[in-house]
Amino acid sequence: MQISIDNLQKILEKSIHSSYAEARYQHRVRNEIVVGNGEVEEAKSTRIEGIGFRVLVNGAWGFSSTNTTISKTMIDTLDDAVKMAKISATAQKKKSRLAETKLSNGVFKPSINDPLEDHSLEEKMTLVTKTECDSRRYFDIIKAATCSYREIIDNKIIVTTDGAAAEIYYSKPEFRITSIAARNGERVSATETVGVTGGWRDLFEKRSAEEMSRKASETAKKILDARHPKGERSKVILDSGMVGLIAHEAIGHTVEADFVLSGSIVKDKIGEKIASNLVTLVDSGLSEIVRGAAGTILVDDEGVPASKTVVIKKGILESYLHNRETAAEFNVEPTGNARAFEYSDEPLIRMRNTYIEPGDYELDEMIQEIDHGYLLKGPRSGQADANGEFMFGAQEAFLIENGEVRELLKGVTVSGRALDVLQTVDALGKEFSYDIGAGYCGKKQLAKVDGGGPYLRCESLIGGMQ
Amino acid sequence: MKISENELVESCRLAVNTAIKKGADSAEAYSVSSVETEASIEQNDVKLGKFHQRSGIGIRVIKNGALGFSSVNMLSQEEINESIDASIKIASKGSYDQYNIFPNTKVPQKLSDIYDQEAHDFKPENSVKNAVKMLKTARRYDERVTVDSGVFNNSLNSIAVVNSNGVECVETTSNFTWYIMGMAIDGKEVSSFDFQFGGSHHLKDIAVEDTARNFAENVVKSLGSKKCQPFKGTLILSPHAVTELILPTLVNSVNSNNVQKGRSSFAGKMGNEIACNELTITDDATWSDGLSASSFDREGVPRKKLDIIDKGILKSYLYNTYTACRDKINSTGHASGDEESSPGVGSTNIIFKEGKSSFENILSEVKKGILVTRFSGNVNPVSGDFSGVVKGGHLIISGERIHPLSETLIAGNIFESLFEISDISKDREKVFNILAPYIRVEDISVTSG
Numbered sequence: 001m002q003i004s005i006d007n008l009q010k011i012l013e014k015s016i017h018s019s020y021a022e023a024r025y026q027h028r029v030r031n032e033i034v035v036g037n038g039e040v041e042e043a044k045s046t047r048i049e050g051i052g053f054r055v056l057v058n059g060a061w062g063f064s065s066t067n068t069t070i071s072k073t074m075i076d077t078l079d080d081a082v083k084m085a086k087i088s089a090t091a092q093k094k095k096s097r098l099a100e101t102k103l104s105n106g107v108f109k110p111s112i113n114d115p116l117e118d119h120s121l122e123e124k125m126t127l128v129t130k131t132e133c134d135s136r137r138y139f140d141i142i143k144a145a146t147c148s149y150r151e152i153i154d155n156k157i158i159v160t161t162d163g164a165a166a167e168i169y170y171s172k173p174e175f176r177i178t179s180i181a182a183r184n185g186e187r188v189s190a191t192e193t194v195g196v197t198g199g200w201r202d203l204f205e206k207r208s209a210e211e212m213s214r215k216a217s218e219t220a221k222k223i224l225d226a227r228h229p230k231g232e233r234s235k236v237i238l239d240s241g242m243v244g245l246i247a248h249e250a251i252g253h254t255v256e257a258d259f260v261l262s263g264s265i266v267k268d269k270i271g272e273k274i275a276s277n278l279v280t281l282v283d284s285g286l287s288e289i290v291r292g293a294a295g296t297i298l299v300d301d302e303g304v305p306a307s308k309t310v311v312i313k314k315g316i317l318e319s320y321l322h323n324r325e326t327a328a329e330f331n332v333e334p335t336g337n338a339r340a341f342e343y344s345d346e347p348l349i350r351m352r353n354t355y356i357e358p359g360d361y362e363l364d365e366m367i368q369e370i371d372h373g374y375l376l377k378g379p380r381s382g383q384a385d386a387n388g389e390f391m392f393g394a395q396e397a398f399l400i401e402n403g404e405v406r407e408l409l410k411g412v413t414v415s416g417r418a419l420d421v422l423q424t425v426d427a428l429g430k431e432f433s434y435d436i437g438a439g440y441c442g443k444k445q446l447a448k449v450d451g452g453g454p455y456l457r458c459e460s461l462i463g464g465m466q
Numbered sequence: 467m468k469i470s471e472n473e474l475v476e477s478c479r480l481a482v483n484t485a486i487k488k489g490a491d492s493a494e495a496y497s498v499s500s501v502e503t504e505a506s507i508e509q510n511d512v513k514l515g516k517f518h519q520r521s522g523i524g525i526r527v528i529k530n531g532a533l534g535f536s537s538v539n540m541l542s543q544e545e546i547n548e549s550i551d552a553s554i555k556i557a558s559k560g561s562y563d564q565y566n567i568f569p570n571t572k573v574p575q576k577l578s579d580i581y582d583q584e585a586h587d588f589k590p591e592n593s594v595k596n597a598v599k600m601l602k603t604a605r606r607y608d609e610r611v612t613v614d615s616g617v618f619n620n621s622l623n624s625i626a627v628v629n630s631n632g633v634e635c636v637e638t639t640s641n642f643t644w645y646i647m648g649m650a651i652d653g654k655e656v657s658s659f660d661f662q663f664g665g666s667h668h669l670k671d672i673a674v675e676d677t678a679r680n681f682a683e684n685v686v687k688s689l690g691s692k693k694c695q696p697f698k699g700t701l702i703l704s705p706h707a708v709t710e711l712i713l714p715t716l717v718n719s720v721n722s723n724n725v726q727k728g729r730s731s732f733a734g735k736m737g738n739e740i741a742c743n744e745l746t747i748t749d750d751a752t753w754s755d756g757l758s759a760s761s762f763d764r765e766g767v768p769r770k771k772l773d774i775i776d777k778g779i780l781k782s783y784l785y786n787t788y789t790a791c792r793d794k795i796n797s798t799g800h801a802s803g804d805e806e807s808s809p810g811v812g813s814t815n816i817i818f819k820e821g822k823s824s825f826e827n828i829l830s831e832v833k834k835g836i837l838v839t840r841f842s843g844n845v846n847p848v849s850g851d852f853s854g855v856v857k858g859g860h861l862i863i864s865g866e867r868i869h870p871l872s873e874t875l876i877a878g879n880i881f882e883s884l885f886e887i888s889d890i891s892k893d894r895e896k897v898f899n900i901l902a903p904y905i906r907v908e909d910i911s912v913t914s915g
Contacts, residue, residue, distance in 0.1 A: 036723075036727045036729075037727045037728065039563065039727075040532075040533070040560055040561065040563075041723070042535070042807065042808060043533065043534065043535065043556045043559075043560055044535040044536060044537070044556065044807060044808060045535075045536045045537075045552045045553075045556065046536070046537045046538075046806050046807075047536075047537070047538045047539070047548075047549070048522075048538070048539040049539065049540065050539065060512075060515075061513060061514040061515070062514070062515050062516075062517075063514055063515070063516040063517070063518075064516070064517040064518065065518050065519075066519060067519075067520070067521060067522075067539045067540055068540070080517045081517070083517070083590070084503075084514075084515030084516060084517050084590060085515060087515045087590050087591050087594055088505070088512055088513075088514060088515035088594060090591075090594070091505075091512040091594050091595075091597075091598050092511055092512040092513070093511050093512075094511050121555070121556065121559050122559050125559055125560075143728045144727055144728030144729050146727075146729070180728060180729060180848055182728065185731070186849065187728075187729075187731055187848045187849050188846070188848065188849045188851075189729075189846060189848045189849065228851075228877070231696060231875060231877060231911060231912075231913025232696075232913065258508060258509065259614065261509045262508075262509045262510075262612055262613075262614040262615075262648065262649075263612050263614075263649065263651045263656060264656070265656055344518055344520065346514060346516065380844045381844060383842045385658050385659050385842070385855075385857065386614070386648075386649035386656050386657065386658060386659040387649070387655075387656045387657060387658055387659075387691075387872070388656070389658070389855065389872060389873060391842050391843055391854055391855040391875075392844075393843070393844035393853065410851065411844075411846075411851075411853075412853055413843050413844055413853035413854050413855070413875060413877070415855045415873060415875055416873065417872075417873065444615070444617075461873055461875060461913065461914075462875075462913070463843075463853040463854065463855075463875030463876065463877045463911075463913050464853070464877055464911065464913060
């Protein structure tokens with residue numbers, strides 16, 4: 001059965017036992033090609049389709065989902081959600097309620113340069129195969145490589161009993177190349193990635209596949225010969241991807257309003273200075289400054305328009321990230337951060353594109369002012385803790401001595417207390433980019449996010465060999 | 467209603483037969499059906515009741531020696547046909563690979579202890595009751611404990627595999643799983659997060675209170691954390707930390723696909739000493755207590771117990787049919803994945819052999835070191851280099867816990883550390899699908915301050 005806004009509205013009319021009900025239909029196609037050492041390791045197409053119903057009964061939430069789009073099954077599934085809400089209500093102490101807000105109506109589709117569907121499977125396989133092969137040819141010391149292309153093509157319909165009726169289309173491709181250098185039993189790897197919301201041309205707008213594979217191989221070759229840095233507290237300059245991670249891990253998670261309610265370190269700190277006054281930190285469903293960020297959403301999964309939220313303005317904490325429920329709790333407007341990865345997931349408060357706004361420094365100036373420190377490039381995975389302690393990895397660490405970049409060292413882990421580290425920010429670069437769009441954030445379920453910023457100088461602890 | 471085992475097998479047969487009729491040389495179908503109820507906790511309160519039914523089928527075909535794979539989350543004839551067409555199209559664009567074959571193994575012996583009949587009658591109300599019990603246990607342990615989130619989940623999962631070589635198997639598993647996550651808050655101080663989880667196949671083995679108490683104890687103990695001076699010394703890894711720090715690199719390195727593709731440091735080291743002689747690790751999907759127990763793998767190959775490392779000697783890699791064929795041996799039954807991907811290679815239940823010392827003895831012999839409860843960091847599975855933050859850790863001097871640690875990083879190399887293991891405890895803990903001891907490792911760099 002072809003699902004439409006009208007269908008879902010008619011189904012929700014049956015929900016007479018709930019004070020609020022929402023239906024989210026999703027059709028998702030995921031295509032993936034992985035090539036390793038000249039062999040196709042994965043070439044697949046995955047399709048999912050289904051509907052998730054979430055209802056509020058006596059102030060308690062119930063959720064149920066089905067992969068069947070027959071009216072009777074959908075009504076039964078809605079009834080299951082009501083039944084689950086009634087069971088929850090027997091144990092839940094605090095009644096949930098939703099903030100009133102303007103909800104989205106219409107068709108929403110971020111701009112796309114060169115739709116993915118216009119590029120054949122052969123073309124994509126050829127590119128992945130060639131890129132993987134090329135990356136092993138640049139240097140003899142590169143002994144293995146893996147290249148992958150993944151794309152998610154989504155069609156969602158979100159309808160709520162209080163007025164949301166939105167049809168949404170997303171196209172999110174990503175590309176990744178890893179080169180492995182080896183000598184005398186020692187192996188090191190280096191990875192370059194890109195992920196966007198958009199089309200084929202958007203994916204390779206910043207760098208071609210060839211540039212990425214050459215960079216991965218060059219980095220792996222250099223890291224093999226590099227020594228480990230010494231662990232210490234030091235001045236560091238973070239590249240845009242690392243700034244994206246610090247914005248996401250160190251601050252972003254602590255300002256998710258559900259976590260604030262649990263007792264995050266920024267609880268009751270709205271209006272307080274929590275960072276250097278150079279820092280303006282934003283989480284946005286749109287893709288400001290540079291288009292095509294991977295975490296772009298125009299409407300969230302409660303039907304709220306996903307606009308720009310200034311979290312920290314010139315060092316002052318201005319806003320948390322909200323869904324409709326926490327917005328009601330804090331008596332503010334929802335910020336459009338309710339997101340669900342698939343139809344079978346319930347919406348949770350998640351980030352979108354999280355970044356720090358650029359400043360007025362050239363990178364060279366930032367380096368010249370450092371006597372001893374590190375230029376850290378190439379974000380690796382990160383995590384944040386309840387106490388604001390964060391950690392994330394850098395693929396490359398360049399030693400800075402007396403205002404000049406010296407040797408490349410092996411990658412490091414950067415750590416610190418978020419609010420302490422952000423107070424030490426003393427320079428921001430002019431250039432801006434998003435750089436963590438090939439990754440996902442995990443919080444019960446996945447979310448496609450992005451992050452970025454300019455080069456940022458601060459003080460942090462880096463882990464190394466003593 | 468959940469789809470029956472017979473219906474699942476029938477959908478797989480249909481898919482395989484149709485794929486052959488449509489021109490595939492060989493075909494395999496893997497289908498799943500599950501039904502689950504879940505109760506979640508947020509901010510010290512019950513948050514959501516959830517009911518979810520899932521089904522799907524993954525179809526793999528070989529045509530002219532090339533592989534194609536496609537999946538769909540519906541089992542109707544029309545959807546299956548569309549998925550078969552997509553698989554054949556992908557295969558027709560692929561290239562010939564002589565090792566692309568499907569297994570023709572015998573029907574595996576069924577594991578008897580991974581399905582509990584009582585799970586059928588488990589009501590959603592009981593999921594909520596268990597979630598509440600977990601929450602209350604944690605909160606009663608100490609008033610400073612705050613539960614950020616938690617879940618109790620009950621599921622019945624059936625899987626079926628059929629291929630055109632005659633493999634045909636089906637199995638149903640009952641699972642009860644739960645987790646709890648949060649921190650302790652004392653005035654303005656917020657502790658480190660802790661995350662504890664558990665699972666069982668049987669109703670009688672649900673132990674949410676034990677999990678909640680461990681969680682609460684960890685977060686309260688991590689209050690009052692301080693930095694320490696940088697040093698090089700000893701680490702004691704908790705069973706949980708063993709699974710986070712050591713295990714991922716070991717599993718990556720014994721994965722035959724990585725070995726064959728030059729992505730493993732264990733390539734060419736079969737039969738070599740790769741760790742201290744106290745370290746013995748087996749992979750055993752037939753261990754029913756482990757949450758990864760099953761009688762056959764993603765390709766329908768029977769599971770078996772496999773020694774990976776025996777007294778420090780590398781004994782076996784993990785193989786699926788493709789990688790085994792490349793090395794001209796039989797699959798070890800380690801094809802991994804679900805219906806949404808073609809089979810990879812993966813571990814199942816991992817069992818570390820117990821050591822001889824008690825945890826207290828291991829601790830008492832430390833001159834200067836750190837007890838690591840959790841590790842949050844990056845491990846490069848190829849080089850083995852690791853660097854990350856100690857979570858819920860304690861500084862140990864002369865065998866005594868001095869204070870909890872904050873802003874403390876550890877760094878080193880896993881492969882080198884395997885030779886620096888100085889003791890393994892006789893006490894082991896089940897961490898979902900892993901049975902791990904405390905492991906003491908020497909000569910690790912600690913950065914703090």
